[in-house]
Amino acid sequence: MKGISYRRYGGPEVLEYGELRDPKVGPDQVLVEVRAAAVNPVDWKCREGHLDAVLDAVFPVVPGWDVSGVVVRPGAAVTEFSPGDEVIGYVREDFLSRGTCAEYVAAPVRTLARKPRTLSFEEAAGLPLAGLTAYQVLVKALQVKRGETVLVHAAAGGVGSLAVQIAAHLGARVLGTAGAANHDYVRTLGGEPVAYGEGLAERVRGLAPEGVDAIFDTVGGDTLTVSAGLLAPEGRLASITDPEVREYGGRYVFVRPDADDLARLSEWADQGVLSVHVQRTFPLERTADAHRLNQEGHTRGKIVVTVDREAGEGRA
Secondary structure: OEEEEEOOOOOHHHOEEEEOOOOOOOOOEEEEEEEEEEEOHHHHHHHOOOOOOOOEEOOOEOOOOEEEEEEEEEOOOOOOOOOOOEEEEEOOOOEEOOOOOEOEEEEEHHHEEEOOOOOOHHHHHOOHHHHHHHHHHHHHHOOOOOOOEEEEOOOOOHHHHHHHHHHHHOOOEEEEEEOHHHHHHHHHHOOEEEEOOOOHHHHHHHHOOOOEEEEEEOOOOHHHHHHHOOEEEEEEEEEOOOHHHHHHOOEEOOOOOOHHHHHHHHHHHHOOOOOOOEEEEEEHHHHHHHHHHHHOOOOOOEEEEEOOHHHHOOOO
């Protein structure tokens, strides 16, 4: 099959497009014909070796954890899916090797759910990692309740934009930090935009004088420190970027694959609760360019790579 891989850690230049070994399909896996794969910050962090302390890399590594596609063949023990089913997945294992930036991926069944009917393959590819992150932080870690005030940082980004929608659906008042150019976008998601940068604390206090009930940190560092000072007396804090959140009594969350959670997100998308904004798409062979754009850090919504199915027809 054709795909993207890297044989050593490094910048986008280490990504190679070419022939890869066709994936074997284990008993608890599903062979998925990839239609689209979203690019996330964790992809280039893995590529640069930042997760080497926790994830072994079995080179060559195929990057990518997000996928949308069509089931080609379920493994011998799989009863949940049949050939032709459209699926989405957060295909993360506990090592780096078999990613989604390729024509096919053998995905563990625990990482998959049915694709939302109302989303295109490109939009659906942007839902799993970002959506699961937002869901597991808001619903499980922060346990957001109706009537509470929630602050979401980087509210126009991939995770933030879904977090705003989920928190609003849970019945919360949502404040979202974003640049001025994205304030109208945050409003369309159901949030109240707040300019980030100097004076952030004063602006948030002006909107929530008694403090914020729950804060979703996606930035870390100084933003985390400022956030801790904005909490109401019984407020909760969670971060997906900075483990030091624990020093403030908060929760550090590393998203995990969960088929039930992913199925809930898919249902919400079909109900019109969630939408996914795709800022730009790239063909599979230009995955390096997608990484470069994502690494700039100013993405509204998601960046997605797509697979030309004509080129891969008949390979599986």
